Amino acid sequence: MSDTPTDWKDFIKNRTGIDYSDSNTLAGLAKEFKKQSFFFFFVLISAIAIYYASTDKNALSNKTYIYSAAIILPLLFGVFMSSQLFEGSSSGMNPAFIFLGLGVFVLLIMGVSYLFSVASPSTFIVLNYFLATFLFLAIIGGLAIFYLIFSNYLKKQTGPTGFFIKLIFYIPCLYYDFLAYIKEQYKLTPGVVFIVAALELVYVVAYYYLPKLYDYIIKSTNHSIMTGPVKLNKQVVIANSDLFELQTSSAYPTKTEKNYRNSNYSVSFWSYVNSGGGSTDAYMDETTIFDYAGGKPRVTYTNSPEVSDIYTIYFSNNQDGSGVVSYTVKLPAQKWNYFAFNYFDGKADLFINGKLERTFVFDNNNVPHNGRESDRIIAGSPGGLDGAICSVNYNKNVMSISQISREYNLLRYRNPPIIA
Numbered sequence: 001m002s003d004t005p006t007d008w009k010d011f012i013k014n015r016t017g018i019d020y021s022d023s024n025t026l027a028g029l030a031k032e033f034k035k036q037s038f039f040f041f042f043v044l045i046s047a048i049a050i051y052y053a054s055t056d057k058n059a060l061s062n063k064t065y066i067y068s069a070a071i072i073l074p075l076l077f078g079v080f081m082s083s084q085l086f087e088g089s090s091s092g093m094n095p096a097f098i099f100l101g102l103g104v105f106v107l108l109i110m111g112v113s114y115l116f117s118v119a120s121p122s123t124f125i126v127l128n129y130f131l132a133t134f135l136f137l138a139i140i141g142g143l144a145i146f147y148l149i150f151s152n153y154l155k156k157q158t159g160p161t162g163f164f165i166k167l168i169f170y171i172p173c174l175y176y177d178f179l180a181y182i183k184e185q186y187k188l189t190p191g192v193v194f195i196v197a198a199l200e201l202v203y204v205v206a207y208y209y210l211p212k213l214y215d216y217i218i219k220s221t222n223h224s225i226m227t228g229p230v231k232l233n234k235q236v237v238i239a240n241s242d243l244f245e246l247q248t249s250s251a252y253p254t255k256t257e258k259n260y261r262n263s264n265y266s267v268s269f270w271s272y273v274n275s276g277g278g279s280t281d282a283y284m285d286e287t288t289i290f291d292y293a294g295g296k297p298r299v300t301y302t303n304s305p306e307v308s309d310i311y312t313i314y315f316s317n318n319q320d321g322s323g324v325v326s327y328t329v330k331l332p333a334q335k336w337n338y339f340a341f342n343y344f345d346g347k348a349d350l351f352i353n354g355k356l357e358r359t360f361v362f363d364n365n366n367v368p369h370n371g372r373e374s375d376r377i378i379a380g381s382p383g384g385l386d387g388a389i390c391s392v393n394y395n396k397n398v399m400s401i402s403q404i405s406r407e408y409n410l411l412r413y414r415n416p417p418i419i420a
Contacts, residue, residue, distance in 0.1 A: 042074040049074070143172035225377065228390030229416045232273070232289060232380040233282075238392055241293070241375035263370045266395040267292060267377075268340035268351075268407065270417045273301050273387035275309060275333035282384045286312055289389060290339070293317050293375035296368040297341045297348070301385055309333045315341075315348045315360050316368045325366050327358050336417050338408045343368070344398045354408030356401065390416045 049070035056067075147154060147169045154165050225239045271289050286300040295317035302310045309330055316325045329352065331337050340351040347361040362368070379389045391411065411417035 045074040046071045137175075140172050140175045143169060144176040147172055148176070223394050223396075224391070224419070225394050226379070226390070226392040227418050228392070229272075229388035229418070230379055230390065232271075232287075232385040232387045232389060233383060234380050235288075235382050235384075236379045238377040238379055239394070240377075243377070243394060262396055263368070264344040264396075264398060266340065266342050266397070266399040267297070267393070268338070268399070268404070269379075269389055269392040270336050270338050270411070271299070271387065271389045272336045272416070273303075273309075273333055273385050275303050282381065287384045288378065288381040289385070289387075290392075291378045293369070293377075296343065297350075299339060303333070311337075313339075313350060315350075316362060316366045318366050318369055325360055325362070327360075329357065336412070336415070338412070338417070340399065340404045340407075342398045351401075351404050353412075354405045388416065391418050 049067060053067040053071070154169070157165050225243065226236075230236050269290055273289070283301075283303045286302050289299045289301055289311075291298040295314040298314040298317075300312045300314075302312065309332065310328055311331055312326055312328050314326045327350065331352070338351075338353050342349040342351075346367065347359060349359050350357045377392070377394075379392065411419075
């Protein structure tokens with residue numbers, strides 16, 4: 001009779017010793033695969049962090065500890081999730097507690113190191129308090145260990161000697177009893193509590209890092225030409241027409257190519273105006289808040305007995321044709337208002353506070369002039385308004401509605417609304 005296996009399960013069993021026909025074996029392999037999947041998932045996270053660190057010029061300077069945490073902590077957590085220790089220990093000491101303590105220790109060391117790297121006089125004062133606390137706990141822990149080792153001898157002491165021993169070791173004993181109480185409560189605590197605690201840690205970290213992520217997103221989609229804030233009672237030249245020059249593929253560009261300016265672009269900014277104060281003339285007449293090249297766009301403000309808190313928006317610097325291309329809107333004073341403009345395909349979109357307010361389509365008589373070397377971006381006016389402008393951004397491409405809405409929502413609750 002032939003000994004050749006008639007089934008692939010027998011074939012593998014004869015050569016590897018693994019019996020795939022056994023349901024317990026399959027369950028064990030599935031469990032092992034699940035554990036190892038956790039490990040490789042966190043290794044992938046660390047690999048991604050390493051990749052970004054390799055492409056970031058600040059990885060070895062002011063972002064060293066951020067990248068270190070992003071690389072080390074996932075590996076530590078992956079080992080914890082995938083190892084046999086995750087299943088517990090018969091000795092009574094849950095290894096999850098060990099890994100938790102190790103993780104806290106790593107975070108503590110990295111945090112202290114980071115504080116030293118950005119140290120200031122006030123930082124050193126805080127660090128000295130931390131170091132004094134650590135030294136105190138180390139001494140208390142050492143005394144507690146000493147008492148536990150020699151407890152039989154120390155408990156027998158009476159009279160003044162016994163009194164001083166109890167006085168010296170009173171706090172170390174309280175420290176030991178507290179740790180023993182924590183350990184006992186840990187054993188009695190349901191597992192779901194630790195899940196809630198882990199999620200709480202995630203929420204705290206997200207609360208701290210998400211604003212930084214938001215700032216990174218805004219920076220990656222905008223070219224900031226002024227962060228600010230800058231007061232509106234004086235004229236400030238933010239940029240000249242070189243900002244709007246388009247790159248040419250020619251090695252020897254002609255004069256026309258050199259002077260070719262972008263006609264499809266986006267500009268955005270935040271402005272704040274006090275309804276009173278400043279020069280009276282500035283409020284009675286239209287006073288400039290923002291102006292690019294004499295009107296593409298230009299935003300002015302008026303607050304007189306006839307009209308109050310009126311913003312006038314001009315869309316073209318070509319006023320020789322079919323009349324002035326403008327739009328007026330009333331906005332609340334003493335509040336940061338967000339303006340965004342998209343110029344593309346012969347038209348202009350106006351967004352105010354994240355919403356599309358108006359769209360203007362140009363004709364041959366009022367299409368904006370482009371390509372003038374004298375074009376400048378100006379904020380404010382001499383002897384102008386009592387207020388400020390900030391976060392002036394320019395994009396060589398038109399911003400999408402979602403980008404404009406996102407920038408408004410991310411900065412609307414900041415005062416001033418600038419990227420830190």
